[in-house]
Amino acid sequence: MSGEHGSTGQDAGQPPGQPPEHPNEHPNDEPDRQPAHQPDGVWAPDRQPPARPAREPWQLFADPDTPARKPRRKRVVLADSRRRGRVLRTIIDLEEQTSVGEKLVEDLVRTQAKAAFGLAALVVGALGALPLAFYLFPPLAEVSLAGVRLPWLLLAVLPYPVLYAIGHWYRRLAEANEKDFVNTVDRN
Amino acid sequence: MWGVGALAFVAVLTFLLGFVGARKANTTPDFLVARRAVSTTRNxxxxxGExxxxxxxLSVAGLILKDGVDALWYPIGFTAGYLALMLxxxxxxxxxxxxxxxxxxxxRLGSTRLRHWCTFFVVCIGVLYLVPQLQSAGLTLTTATRLPTWVGTAVVSAVVVVNVLGGGMRAITLVQAFQYWAKLLAIAVPTFVLFAVFLGRPDAGEQAQASDRPPVLTEAKTITLPESVRLQVTEPITLTVHGVVRGEQVDARVYWAPGSYEVGAGTELDFTAGSTVPVVEGSPTRSVNWLTPQTGGFNELFQTYSLIFATFLGTMGLPHVLVRFxxxxxxxxxxxxxxxxxxxxGLFYLFPTVLGVLSRxxxxxxxxxxxxxxAVLMLPEAMLPGMAGQILGAVVAAGAFAAFLSTSSGLLVSVAGVVSTDILRGRVREFRWATVLTGAVAVSLALVLPRSDASMTVAMSFALAASTFCPLLVLGIWWRGLTWVGAVSGMVTGGGLVMVAMVGSVLSSYRGSEPHALLQQPALVTVPVAFLVMVVVSKATSRLLPEDVSRVLLRMHAPDRLGFMRDRDVARFGTDEERARAASGGGRHRRLTLRPRSRTSEQQGDEK
Incomplete structure (x- = not known):
């Protein structure tokens, strides 16, 4: 089953949505109406061109040097929903992780962790310093701005916009990291 | 009168919204996770709201009234917890x-034994959180309508249980979203009005000034103590007492020198106008201490940091919060x-702060x-005598009522979801049984246990969540070395320490002494211990590392559009539509159906 996964080299040039090459041998597009015993994703060379070739994430995890790249093999995708099924099979394939795939996942987790823990340290550093500062320098509490004492300003109003801003920052960082990951996957 | 009307209005509206939401709920995923189709803003x-x-x-304002600027760490922690959760x-x-x-x-870790421990802690945290909600409901109803306390507890429980029975998560999502805006309105409007009233008073500036004296009564007042308290007197006062003081019956005008007085329940204290107020032991007595942070020495510093730890990290471990995600x-x-x-x-918490200061x-x-x-419930009538005060009071009471309803619904759904899927078989009927069971347990505990400040009990459940689920989640998501033995040992150690602290603090308050800071607020010690135990034991049992750890990490961190996500509820329970896909596609579930749903596809799926 898993042998066909890397075998899309030849299909790479075909745009999605192209009409089938052999319409007569291709009785329906509706995968649901296929006989129940037919396993999905079966290798059937001349039924339908691939829906979105060469962009599948799982290709990343296949070893580029395996016979999978042999040009005479042809992978067929029956319909869009089947494509989803293939991604699932890739997840199963991932159990036998290739070193490339594992390295990429590790890198992604590391960059995301760096963003999350870095910003958390920033918040804890900023807010967590306040009680200690008030404890060590009592005169700080005597300062007042516009009739309101500094501690009340610092604790009642200021934290909320700061927390929101950091949350916003994190979302941008995390989504940029994810975009990078998707791009790396695509390049492979 | 107004109060009863407002409460009834909120209850009926909640019930109607729950009914609307429940109409379409019929599958297990509906009840557990609202079919995972809730939009960002509504969610x-x-x-x-929850x-x-x-x-x-109620309690944030109350704590600010009592403890002053240091109590502001509660709302900060409650908010910052969401940032930690997001990160x-x-x-x-x-x-x-x-x-x-x-x-x-x-x-994550592929162990059913770990799963059962998690179930245990979810139920503990859920019930610990649910009980003060139900008790405060009783308090609100008593304050607003003079009905006995148990009526409020019973009414809130009944409305919540009926709503959850009807549609589980699907039903309460709409209810809770509505209740956020109801609460914001119910606290914002009185705040604006009362603040305007305060600014309009001629003596506004003088009162707000810091003084070295305890707070002063502006008019003569008779106070009846509902339960026995220990009062601290810092300035000598004369007052008339009818009741028990320091174990002796007193019915006379007395002079109280500075010191500590134990006053029995039901005692009446008559204060004259301009007299200073004795304060319950454990709170700052002088206004200047109230106004200035960190005046309580090292113990208070420890408690502040411990509270920061508990709330920052505890939010991510609260089951009713997580289940919404x-x-x-x-x-x-x-x-x-x-x-x-x-x-x-952030928007909401500005208002209780203002009300807390005004109530001082x-x-x-x-x-x-x-x-x-x-404090929040009584402030409108104290500041605005007459009709306007009563109406504002009713609005606040309605908001408080909405608060109990939405939080209790969320807790009930999350606990019932866990009980029904882990202890029972997880079908809709069992979810309903679990709801009734959980509700019954919570109500009986709420009626039996003595009431304490809701924030205190809630802070304890935050500490429990921070010492059990926070390490499990953080290490489980970011560290591939976690094993199930490590996770169980960490959770049991952290959770056990918090429970010991809880028991210790209850015992020492029965003995009449102020519990040690470490017992009141244990998170600063228990959370690091739980993390440490989890890491050390995991390292020692590294041969138990789950084989699929890379696959699971990939699924958790890979961007959504790569399509690695797989919903386990669908794989386990499936709906008609999804069962077909679960059979043919191995449990993959997308929200958008890419192929038309037809009888053939369903039958085919079932045959497989």
Missing amino acids: AAAIS YLSAASF FVAAPLRRSGAYTLPDFAEA YTNPDGRAARGTALHVLSLL LFLPELLVTGKTDT
Whole structure:
């Protein structure tokens, strides 16, 4: 089953949505109406061109040097929903992780962790310093701005916009990291 | 009168919205995670609605009245907890495809024993959180309508149980989203009005000034103590007492020198105008201490940091909060929801702060009884005598009522979801049984246990969550070395320490002494210990590392559009539509159906 996964080299040039090459041998597009015993994703060379070739994430995890790249093999995708099924099979394939795939996942987790823990340290550093500062320098509490004492300003109003801003920052960082990951996957 | 009307209005509206939401709910995923199709804005409002409990609506103002500027750490912590949740947990947790917290643990570490421990702690935290909600409901109803306390507890429980029975998560999402806005309105309008009243008073400036004296009563007042308290007197006062003081019956005008007085329940204290107020032991007595942070020495510093630890890290471990994140369509939406929640909470918490400060000026008598939780409810009538005050009071009471309803619904759904899927078989009928069971347990505990400040009990459940689920989630999501033995040992150690502290603090308060800071607020010690135990034991048992750890990590961290996410509830329970796909596609589930749903496809799926 898993042998066909890397075998899309030849299909790479075909745009999605192209009409089938052999319409007569291709009785329906509706995968649901296929006989129940037919396993999905079966290798059937001349039924339908691939829906979105060469962009599948799982290709990343296949070893580029395996016979999978042999040009005479042809992978067929029956319909869009089947494509989803293939991604699932890739997840199963991932159990036998290739070193490339594992390295990429590790890198992604590391960059995301760096963003999350870095910003958390920033918040804890900023807010967590306040009680200690008030404890060590009592005169700080005597300062007042516009009739309101500094501690009340610092604790009642200021934290909320700061927390929101950091949350916003994190979302941008995390989504940029994810975009990078998707791009790396695509390049492979 | 107005109060009863407002409460009835909120109850009926809640019931109707629940009914609307419940109409379409019929499958297990509906009941557990609202089919994972809740939009970001609605989900954020629902999360905030559920999160702003009695502790936020009543106790934050009450604690500010009592403890002053240091109590501001409660709302900060409650909000910052969401930032921690967003940074460490939100998106990966959603992408794990789990439908309850124990399910996440099993998905990550593949151990049913760990799953059962998680179930145990979810039920502990849920009930610990639910009981003060129900008790505060009784308090609100008594304050607003003079009905006995148990009526409020019973009414809230009944409305909540009926709503959850009808449609589970699907039904309460709409209810909770509505209740956020109801609460915001119910606290914002009185705040604006009362603040305007305060500014309009001629003596506004003088009263707000810091003084070295305890708060002063502006007019003569008779205070009846509902339960016995220890009062601290810092300035000599004369007052008339009818009741028991220091174990002796007193019925006369007395002179109290500075010192500590134990006053029995039911005692009447008559103060003259201009007299200073004795304060319940453990709170700052002088206004200047109230106004200035960190005047309580090292113990208070420790407590502040411990509170920061508990609230920052505890939020991510609260089962009723986490379960709402499973209702997002994908990981990206989960992150967006958390960010939106940050803004909604920040907006809300400005108001209880103002009300707490105002009640220090207008309701100093609450410092004598120690019932500071009622400050928000009593403030409108204290500041605005007559009809206007009564109407505002009714609005606040309605908001508080909404707070209990939404938080209790969320807790009930999350606990019932866990009980029904882990102890029972997880079908809709069992979910309903679990709801009734959980509700019954919570109501009986609420009626039996003595009431304490909701924020205190809630802070304890935060500490419990921070010492059990926070390490499990953070290490489980970011560290591949975690094993199930490590996770169980860490959780049991952390949770056990918090429970010991809880028991110790209850015991020492029965003996009449102030519990040690470490017992009151143990998180600063228990959370690091739990993390440490988890890491050390995992390293020692590294041969138990789950084989699929890379696959699970990939699924949790891979961007949504790569399509690695797999929803476990669908794989386990499936709906008609999804069962077909679960059979043919191995449990993959997309929200958008790509192929038309037809009888053939369903039959085919079933045959397989």
